[in-house]
Amino acid sequence: MPIPYNRRTHKNGELRKEHSGQEVILVGWAQNYRDLGGMAFIDIRDYTGITQVKFNPQTDPQAHKLAGTIRREDVIAVRGNVSQRGDNINPKLATGEIEVDGHELEILSKADTPPFEVDDENEAGEDARLKYRVVDLRRPKMQKVLRLRHRLAKAARDYFDSAGFIEIETPVLGKSTPEGARDYLVPSRVYPGKFFALPQSPQLYKQLFMMAGFDRYCQIVRCFRDEDLRADRQPEFTQVDLEMAFVQVDDVLDVVEGATQKMFAEGIGVEVKRPFPRMSYREAMDRFGIDRPDLRFGLEITDISALAAKTDFSVFRDALAGGGVVRCIVVPGGGELTRKVTDGLTDELKGIGGGGLPLTKVIAGAGGAAELSTGVAKFLQAHCAELLAATGAKVGDAIFFMPGKLADVCKYLHHVRTRLGEILNLIPENEWNLLWVVDFPMFDYDEAEKRYVSLHHPFTAPRDEDVHMLDTDPGKVLAKAYDLTLNGIEMAGGSIRIHRREIQAKVFRLLGISDDEAQEKFQFLMDALRFGAPPHGGIAMGFDRWVMMLAQCPSLRDVIAFPKTQRAVCPLTGAPGEVSPAQLAELGIDLRPEVKARQK
Numbered sequence: 157m158p159i160p161y162n163r164r165t166h167k168n169g170e171l172r173k174e175h176s177g178q179e180v181i182l183v184g185w186a187q188n189y190r191d192l193g194g195m196a197f198i199d200i201r202d203y204t205g206i207t208q209v210k211f212n213p214q215t216d217p218q219a220h221k222l223a224g225t226i227r228r229e230d231v232i233a234v235r236g237n238v239s240q241r242g243d244n245i246n247p248k249l250a251t252g253e254i255e256v257d258g259h260e261l262e263i264l265s266k267a268d269t270p271p272f273e274v275d276d277e278n279e280a281g282e283d284a285r286l287k288y289r290v291v292d293l294r295r296p297k298m299q300k301v302l303r304l305r306h307r308l309a310k311a312a313r314d315y316f317d318s319a320g321f322i323e324i325e326t327p328v329l330g331k332s333t334p335e336g337a338r339d340y341l342v343p344s345r346v347y348p349g350k351f352f353a354l355p356q357s358p359q360l361y362k363q364l365f366m367m368a369g370f371d372r373y374c375q376i377v378r379c380f381r382d383e384d385l386r387a388d389r390q391p392e393f394t395q396v397d398l399e400m401a402f403v404q405v406d407d408v409l410d411v412v413e414g415a416t417q418k419m420f421a422e423g424i425g426v427e428v429k430r431p432f433p434r435m436s437y438r439e440a441m442d443r444f445g446i447d448r449p450d451l452r453f454g455l456e457i458t459d460i461s462a463l464a465a466k467t468d469f470s471v472f473r474d475a476l477a478g479g480g481v482v483r484c485i486v487v488p489g490g491g492e493l494t495r496k497v498t499d500g501l502t503d504e505l506k507g508i509g510g511g512g513l514p515l516t517k518v519i520a521g522a523g524g525a526a527e528l529s530t531g532v533a534k535f536l537q538a539h540c541a542e543l544l545a546a547t548g549a550k551v552g553d554a555i556f557f558m559p560g561k562l563a564d565v566c567k568y569l570h571h572v573r574t575r576l577g578e579i580l581n582l583i584p585e586n587e588w589n590l591l592w593v594v595d596f597p598m599f600d601y602d603e604a605e606k607r608y609v610s611l612h613h614p615f616t617a618p619r620d621e622d623v624h625m626l627d628t629d630p631g632k633v634l635a636k637a638y639d640l641t642l643n644g645i646e647m648a649g650g651s652i653r654i655h656r657r658e659i660q661a662k663v664f665r666l667l668g669i670s671d672d673e674a675q676e677k678f679q680f681l682m683d684a685l686r687f688g689a690p691p692h693g694g695i696a697m698g699f700d701r702w703v704m705m706l707a708q709c710p711s712l713r714d715v716i717a718f719p720k721t722q723r724a725v726c727p728l729t730g731a732p733g734e735v736s737p738a739q740l741a742e743l744g745i746d747l748r749p750e751v752k753a754r755q756k
């Protein structure tokens with residue numbers, strides 16, 4: 157009689173010694189098969205765990221015989237009785253105190269030899285994992301991560317629902333508008349030569365919801381950015397996107413803190429304290445060289461431009477003469493750093509466009525007084541006392557200097573700081589450092605294009621006290637923009653938006669978007685701003701990153717069921733793929749000869 161697989165009594169991670177004697181039906185995948193002393197053993201697995209099933213040739217010859225044919229990943233059903241293992245307890249298994257004496261066995265589906273074992277200990281290479289994702293996803297680790305993903309999404313949804321937000325869907329087929337990255341385009345068959353763009357974010361739609369009176373919107377939404385291939389980016393990614401009307405910065409931050417607290421608690425059982433600390437963009441850049449500082453360790457940056465101006469060191473003086481700065485990082489105990497480490501850092505900096513990494517070490521001199529040794533010591537010896545006073549460096553420490561343009565100095569010292577944190581093991585694990593970075597500049601000046609570009613996006617509002625500088629000194633205007641960071645990773649970013657038409661028009665002009673272009677691209681926004689727009693603001697949380705961080709996974713690809721590779725392809729389905737000439741013809745698209753040639 158077939159085993160009723162739709163009537164399993166337990167899942168494979170559930171049985172304990174209290175169940176001894178009970179008759180059970182289990183279903184799942186065969187993890188392995190062993191023959192020990194004439195007995196057949198099969199470990200049966202599902203997403204909850206593994207149960208050992210034993211088949212006795214004396215009492216159940218038929219089932220025992222069939223068990224001998226079982227191969228890894230066969231799908232099976234078992235009927236049997238739970239028994240205690242006695243002395244053979246397996247402490248590594250949650251079900252390790254029991255086993256099931258199998259009386260009936262049925263193979264529901266045979267499996268070919270899998271490309272790799274379903275086992276967390278021996279992880280296969282990523283190419284194989286993504287190609288045979290079905291097998292990879294069976295691993296306990298992947299099961300755990302995608303279930304955490306579900307819990308985090310649910311926690312966010314529940315939180316926002318209880319806070320009065322409603323979920324409204326926004327279109328996926330939209331219009332190409334500039335938001336930093338390249339759009340994914342979808343050709344229109346009905347209007348050959350015209351294209352839809354997939355949304356980089358539902359930014360303008362959510363603003364329109366506020367103008368339409370919905371007050372609080374939240375959506376867990378897929379977004380698309382056709383960016384140049386970068387280490388850990390996905391062309392499609394998920395945001396927890398929200399927008400609120402009649403709010404100021406504090407109101408948005410407060411709501412996100414509430415959601416964060418719930419996601420941490422319900423996702424991983426960690427309690428995070430509120431309010432989260434805040435730091436201005438300027439302070440973050442000055443102390444850590446980055447707008448998303450990892451505050452779990454020190455190695456802060458000190459500006460020594462004034463002191464550097466007094467030295468005879470041409471590298472310092474040239475940097476200052478060019479309008480730059482000289483900053484440094486003191487590494488406590490850094491006197492011990494080997495040439496291999498410091499040369500390695502210099503090479504890394506060269507790899508990201510940097511020059512050298514001047515350094516010196518503080519040692520105890522003849523009379524016991526601190527003096528500088530090695531590296532650029534000779535240029536700074538005369539100013540040793542002042543340098544130590546300014547930086548707090550002590551005997552035994554090393555000081556790394558970076559002269560140059562402010563932005564470069566920040567970038568390189570951030571790199572040095574992060575790498576030293578890793579090399580010296582200064583970064584504690586299992587610490588959750590949440591930090592708001594606020595008061596971002598509105599604009600960056602693009603030297604190449606000779607125009608301002610938005611630091612966040614063109615719809616971000618200037619601080620009220622800075623609005624007057626839009627006309628006189630736009631570079632100085634700070635925005636009502638904020639980012640939430642976790643351990644040095646940007647987790648969410650948003651802003652209060654412009655809700656006055658004339659300010660939006662002014663900002664477009666500053667960004668080099670002409671009135672005509674604004675009319676063509678953003679007419680719907682400008683219209684909506686005309687008919688009564690409430691003050692509003694919002695934020696988007698990078699949901700894949702949330703899962704990655706809370707699951708403590710090294711890559712975004714580990715927290716997405718079917719991710720694209722770093723080369724933006726899907727190894728599972730082979731997407732993107734070619735389409736037939738007929739499909740192209742319908743769209744009015746002809747491939748360029750060199751592209752056609754490549755296809756052959």
Ligand code: ASP
Nearest residue numbers: 357359650651694695696
């Ligand atoms: N739309 C923005 C983004 O995707 C977030 C926001 O301003 O709400 O980065």
